[in-house]
Amino acid sequence: MPVPLSVLDLSPVPSGGTASDAFNNTLRLAKAVESFGYKRYWLAEHHLVPGVISSAPAVLGALVAGATRTLRVGSGAVLLGHQTALSVVEQFGLLDVAFPGRIDLGIGRSGAPRLPGTSAAPARSPQPAHEVDGLVIPEPFAFTLSGELGERIRTQLQLLTLPGAQSPGFAAQVDDVLAFVNGSFTTESGHRAHAVPGEGADLQVWVLGSSGGESARVAGERGLPFAANYHVTPSNVLDAVAAYREAFRPSQWLDEPYVVVSADAVVAETSERARELASPYGLWVRSIRAGGGAIPYPSPKEAAEHEWSDEDRKLVADRVSTQFVGTPAEVVERLQTLQRVTGADELVVTTVTHDHVDRERSYELLAAAWASADEGPTR
Template identity: 50%
Template sequence: MSKPSVVPLSVLDLSPVSAGQCAADALRNTIDLAVSAEALGYSRYWLAEHHLSPGVAGSAPHVLSAVIAAATSTIRVGTAATILGNYRPVQIAENIGTLSALYPGRVDLGFGRSGVPKAPADETGPGDPRPPVASPAPTGNRVVDGLLIPAPRPLFGKKFPERFQVQADLLGRVPGDADNFENDVQDIIAFFAGEFRAAEGTEVTVHPAQGNAPDFWIHGSSAGPSARLAGKLGLPFGANYHVAPAAVMESIGEYRSHFKPSATLAKPYVAVSADVVVAETESLARTIAAGYADWVHSIRTGRGAIPYPVPEDAGRQPELEPAEAWLIQDRLDTRFVGHPAQVAEGLRTLQRATGANELLVTTITHHQSDRIRSQELLAQAWGLS
């Protein structure tokens, strides 16, 4: 076993649906992976939130967190992230409060900002929804202390893809609701602390949230409002290297520059995410990692994640056009794929360059056995107990 690493490892799971499987299969795989992660010494098991994607079953992270907490006994469970605006703040407090009351000291609530901001009338028409615009990052690939920071890629274009407009409508989203992010975060924290007051001054008691606060996190992909709010409130921050690698250094810098000590934290605390696939050999790792390009392309183009391809089928698919390949090249180049020592070294580079206090790994493969084995090999190489 390798020398133990100081920085803890945690797991992020989307509950991916593999080709030929159903959502129930993916959800059962998530539970099995969480049980394995706990036995291997991973610190947290966090769930992402995705909606209306054929290849992702993780659309109800609060419900699934409860199932995972019941199936485990020590690992922290939570969301990365709960997308504010998809719920009313009091619903989030009640849901997570229930979980935290039943599993005290084990629950994390991560806040994520996403929505349908108002677009300028001269670009897409009055009030037309479009994706949030990320803070600008330096153009062109660069290397920071050995870590590749790729050039930024556009996301979708100027107008929301039709699928996301349908999703926004079904979830009750309206243009500009992302602007409520800070108020929603503050309200949810107040519900747990018993400090919320209605507009007319009426005291409000939210059971079972009151007195059962989880650990609060804010997650972000750019040097924008999420990073600044995490710093302002003195909360830990989750930075997305696996989703938005171009902006990871700027987002962490923004968080640290705005950080104010709080009752929660005396100094900044950052968890950085990474895509990993580990196998006994580099060749085998690259074989089982096949299919990732088509899967990421389906997400980046706004079609929604496709069921994750069978590795043997990946080589039979038509090659992406140059423009299509460029759109996802940053995700391919920043995925850590290889034998245990290779991936562990890559993750140490990621930790060193970003100054992360914790790393969050996500592994997407077709076969569940490959995900579990990847998790096992990485735990051994990292020196988890």
């Protein structure tokens, strides 16, 4: 059997549409992919972004879980730097009460400080775009906190953090999450505290990461499953997976490493149609990296009218070159390569198109082709 496919949804707002449209499309998509055979449905966390509504994964997850019956539903990821471990466990514990055995708590480091003694991914010299056994590894994108992007991130942190509040380091927050779920949390003064709901919840706790740094190490050392981010930072995916596996220690949750790898994909009946549907993607990524946040997702017509500069193209090159676009057979082949090279135990696919019917159809075509692949990757 091929490895499972799952879904990551940002609940995008289409250009000309509303937040209500995005919400209704998310519920429609969740119901559809459940019938197509996808394993889980993750909801991202983004703030101050005009083009997506996934700002509260626990709230949106409750609505998605209530509209479905068998899908695992969760966060991909809730950002611990913006909340306390207790508040996160209580929220997802309540979801587990309502939908027992179906809830994933995916957690990410973004927004959390990096304390002295912790490390980012090891520095290495940027490599030009290349392939590893058929998998495209693009030249790394150099994030900077200058200009509009830096100002937006600073504003986000200011508005999501109470004045004077200090967030613990990421590893400490993950430990607190696990302690609350296990019922073993103790304050520095020795007081036992219990998350109700949350303690004893049947949650799958995940760590999501974009590099071979702290997130991969924390997930491995605590024996948690790990999701590596090929769809946002494709240049780092092999480093992230390797760092996780190197750090892995068996735990009460896992005897051996479990890796999910994400990918952007657009599937249609013909290559030409798939490329047309995917054509706004570069413009959408540009809006994110230029600092304004994701714009409402453009139509192919709007994308065709954009005049691209060399600087624009460089800004989005790594993301555009690693989006999987084509017929079902073409995209399945590329996903098989991604699975083979990374050794992923599961793939999570994110698909964005302007019209919802095309997005839903893309997931339908992919699921059918994946299930029927004669020589797909094995579990």
